[in-house]
Amino acid sequence: xxxxxxxxxxxxxxxxxxxxxxxxxxAQGAVRSIVATARSRKTRARxxxxxxxxxxxxxxxxxxxxADLVIVCIPVGACGAxxxxxxxxxxxxxxxxDVGSVKASIVRDMGPHLPDTVHFVPAHPVAGTEHxxxxxxxxxxxxxxxxxxxxxxxxxxxxxxxxxxxWRLLGAKVEIxxxxxxxxxxxxxxxxxxxxxYNIVGTAADMxxxxxxxxxxxxxxxxxxxxxxxxxxxxxxxxVFLNNKDAVLEMLGRFSEDLAALQRLIRWDDGEALEALxxxxxxxxxxxxxAGQDTAAADFGRPHGxxx
Amino acid sequence: xxxxxxxxxxxxxxxxxxxxxxxxxxAQGAVRSIVATARSRKTRARxxxxxxxxxxxxxxxxxxxxADLVIVCIPVGACGAxxxxxxxxxxxxxxxxDVGSVKASIVRDMGPHLPDTVHFVPAHPVAGTEHxxxxxxxxxxxxxxxxxxxxxxxxxxxxxxxxxxxWRLLGAKVEIxxxxxxxxxxxxxxxxxxxxxYNIVGTAADMxxxxxxxxxxxxxxxxxxxxxxxxxxxxxxxxVFLNNKDAVLEMLGRFSEDLAALQRLIRWDDGEALEALxxxxxxxxxxxxxAGQDTAAADFGRPHGxxx
Numbered sequence: 001x002x003x004x005x006x007x008x009x010x011x012x013x014x015x016x017x018x019x020x021x022x023x024x025x026x027a028q029g030a031v032r033s034i035v036a037t038a039r040s041r042k043t044r045a046r047x048x049x050x051x052x053x054x055x056x057x058x059x060x061x062x063x064x065x066x067a068d069l070v071i072v073c074i075p076v077g078a079c080g081a082x083x084x085x086x087x088x089x090x091x092x093x094x095x096x097x098d099v100g101s102v103k104a105s106i107v108r109d110m111g112p113h114l115p116d117t118v119h120f121v122p123a124h125p126v127a128g129t130e131h132x133x134x135x136x137x138x139x140x141x142x143x144x145x146x147x148x149x150x151x152x153x154x155x156x157x158x159x160x161x162x163x164x165x166x167w168r169l170l171g172a173k174v175e176i177x178x179x180x181x182x183x184x185x186x187x188x189x190x191x192x193x194x195x196x197x198y199n200i201v202g203t204a205a206d207m208x209x210x211x212x213x214x215x216x217x218x219x220x221x222x223x224x225x226x227x228x229x230x231x232x233x234x235x236x237x238x239x240v241f242l243n244n245k246d247a248v249l250e251m252l253g254r255f256s257e258d259l260a261a262l263q264r265l266i267r268w269d270d271g272e273a274l275e276a277l278x279x280x281x282x283x284x285x286x287x288x289x290x291a292g293q294d295t296a297a298a299d300f301g302r303p304h305g306x307x308x
Numbered sequence: 309x310x311x312x313x314x315x316x317x318x319x320x321x322x323x324x325x326x327x328x329x330x331x332x333x334x335a336q337g338a339v340r341s342i343v344a345t346a347r348s349r350k351t352r353a354r355x356x357x358x359x360x361x362x363x364x365x366x367x368x369x370x371x372x373x374x375a376d377l378v379i380v381c382i383p384v385g386a387c388g389a390x391x392x393x394x395x396x397x398x399x400x401x402x403x404x405x406d407v408g409s410v411k412a413s414i415v416r417d418m419g420p421h422l423p424d425t426v427h428f429v430p431a432h433p434v435a436g437t438e439h440x441x442x443x444x445x446x447x448x449x450x451x452x453x454x455x456x457x458x459x460x461x462x463x464x465x466x467x468x469x470x471x472x473x474x475w476r477l478l479g480a481k482v483e484i485x486x487x488x489x490x491x492x493x494x495x496x497x498x499x500x501x502x503x504x505x506y507n508i509v510g511t512a513a514d515m516x517x518x519x520x521x522x523x524x525x526x527x528x529x530x531x532x533x534x535x536x537x538x539x540x541x542x543x544x545x546x547x548v549f550l551n552n553k554d555a556v557l558e559m560l561g562r563f564s565e566d567l568a569a570l571q572r573l574i575r576w577d578d579g580e581a582l583e584a585l586x587x588x589x590x591x592x593x594x595x596x597x598x599a600g601q602d603t604a605a606a607d608f609g610r611p612h613g614x615x616x
Contacts, residue, residue, distance in 0.1 A: 077579075101529070126526045126529045127528055128528075130593075145528055146525055146528070148526070175525070181517075185522050185523075185526055186526065188511070188512050188515055189512065189523055189526045189527055189529050189530065189531040190526070190529025190530045190531060191530075192508065193508060193530035193531050193533070193534055194530050195567075196508065196567065198570070198586055198589050199563065199567045199570050200500065200504065200563055201589040201592055201593075202566055203562050203563045203566045205589070206562075206566075207562075209489075209492050210496055210497075212592070214493050214497075215493075215496065216595045216596050216599045216601065217599060217601065218434045218454055218456070218497045218498070219497055219599075219601045219602070220434050220436075220601050221409070221434045221436070221497050221498025221501075222497065222498040222499075222501035222502050222505070222537055223496070223498060223501050224596050224601055224602040225501070225533050225536070225537060226501055227592055227593040227602075228593065229530055230586070230589040230590070230592075230593065231589065231590045231593035234583050234586035234587045235583065237586055238579050238583045238586060241574045242582070245574055245577075248574060249571065249574060249575060251511070252567070252571055254514075254515075255507065255511045256564065256568075256571075258510055258511045258514075259504065259507050259564065260564075262503065262506070262507050262510075263557065263560055263564075266549045266550070266553055266556060266557060269550055269553075271546050271547075271550055274542075274545075274549060275542050275546045277506060277510055278545050280510065280513065281506050281509040281510060281513070281535070281538040281539070282538070282539045284513055284520070284524070284535055284538075285438075285535040285538065285539035286539075287524045288524050288532050288535055291525060293524065293525070293527045293528050294527070294532040294535075294536065
């Protein structure tokens with residue numbers, strides 16, 4: 001284990017991502033101590049029980065006091081108010097970051113509340129599962145995953161590098177881009193996929209010719225994979241769509257256009273064009289497996305013995 | 309191991325499903341011997357190498373000769389021609405079945421070519437992975453999965469029960485319904501999910517503001533799960549959409565309507581309605597896990613250590 005990179009890590013919010021950071025930072029000896037806080041009394045009590053932080057405080061202001069690294073791990077819609085709350089309590093020279101899935105709104109909402117004496121480096125670890133809450137986290141969540149930084153122009157390069165070293169220690173790879181570009185890239189690789197998963201699960205739930213029990217029973221034909229995605233944290237995703245509205249609506253427009261074209265191919269029995277599209281999409285899959293962003297194991301390596 | 313249910317199983321087509329049936333039938337001692345054939349010389353040679361059949365024939369007619377169970381395991385669009393080819397070679401009293409993902413078209417295309425001396429029991433095992441070909445199969449594929457039978461009215465109940473016993477021996481659970489109802493249920497639980505997965509992967513591949521390398525790198529945010537589904541066999545899926553056109557177009561219409569409504573909620577910042585939908589979809593997920601049709605393990609139990 002190397003020398004800790006930071007003295008005190010303050011985590012505001014200890015859900016899936018926050019608690020995974022706590023576990024990974026401790027496992028890697030990335031920080032000397034961890035202070036955590038959460039809005040709900042229940043979560044705070046659970047964090048104490050889990051023992052994943054050295055100290056649990058009641059307020060956000062207390063949590064960040066004296067910390068040299070502060071990471072806000074809450075739904076993006078709540079980040080502005082939290083920045084306002086902690087702004088005047090931040091230690092001089094502290095690095096302030098977040099884990100939000102939208103970045104332009106984070107820069108817009110948090111930036112104005114942070115004093116010039118701290119370094120603001122917005123970040124987004126592209127990793128997660130469909131589970132939420134402090135119990136859902138695990139130290140390996142970020143291994144071989146990308147963490148995207150979107151530092152505003154003029155951010156101290158040393159602060160960026162120090163936060164990058166922290167994330168690398170947690171197993172992640174770091175990429176830097178503008179918050180605007182981030183929001184477009186994530187709209188197509190994450191936000192719209194989630195939206196259409198939520199949508200088809202909703203459509204299926206509303207069908208009158210098909211019973212819910214049939215939808216559940218025969219879900220192994222593809223549907224179950226969508227339900228997994230559509231089981232993600234509702235509050236987090238509500239905030240993503242409200243805060244990345246423009247990019248999401250733009251991508252959704254393209255998706256709907258393409259879907260209308262596909263629908264027309266089916267209506268007019270254009271088997272050749274269908275086959276050509278379905279063959280093309282296979283190639284992208286290979287790229288993802290080669291890049292280590294998914295496993296080639298059939299069916300995600302679901303256990304193939306009896307599952308009960 | 310129990311007494312074999314059938315003397316000779318003939319498999320026409322030995323891809324993912326056919327080769328899984330061969331492996332499972334042998335593992336369970338469900339049949340005395342297995343005869344297999346495939347259209348391509350390469351596949352036939354591979355089946356000989358794999359040793360998963362007792363005999364590999366060059367023609368479909370030879371394969372079915374004398375078999376008391378014939379299962380056609382090829383894309384649905386090719387089933388009519390194969391039925392015509394094998395019709396006059398089928399043994400008296402044989403059970404003829406298939407594994408197609410569409411059932412009304414199978415009844416329509418195969419039925420007229422089969423003599424009255426055989427029992428036609430169309431079937432659809434709702435199981436699969438994104439891989440194809442004889443090497444992709446495995447004996448456990450059907451365990452705890454449903455196999456839907458859609459026997460035409462008047463089919464001999466004893467033949468249905470005998471085929472059901474075969475599938476149960478392979479680990480599956482059997483459900484009987486009309487071919488029309490099957491096609492509606494599968495349109496929403498399998499066909500439309502595949503179609504929108506193919507569609508979004510196509511949309512992402514066409515984006516000019518986002519590079520392919522970015523799509524691949526940041527796919528862990530949800531997109532990768534769609535690419536898995538969109539990596540399924542192109543020929544098989546082309547045939548599914550062409551042969552279940554009405555139900556797919558009907559479901560696609562509902563999906564698009566719902567998506568337009570969702571798009572409007574985002575445009576008008578209706579966070580409450582978004583949250584309500586996202587909360588509702590979580591419940592369906594729980595039903596699927598409770599029914600054993602997916603595992604609750606985060607991220608499908610993808611390995612969480614380093615994956616290289």
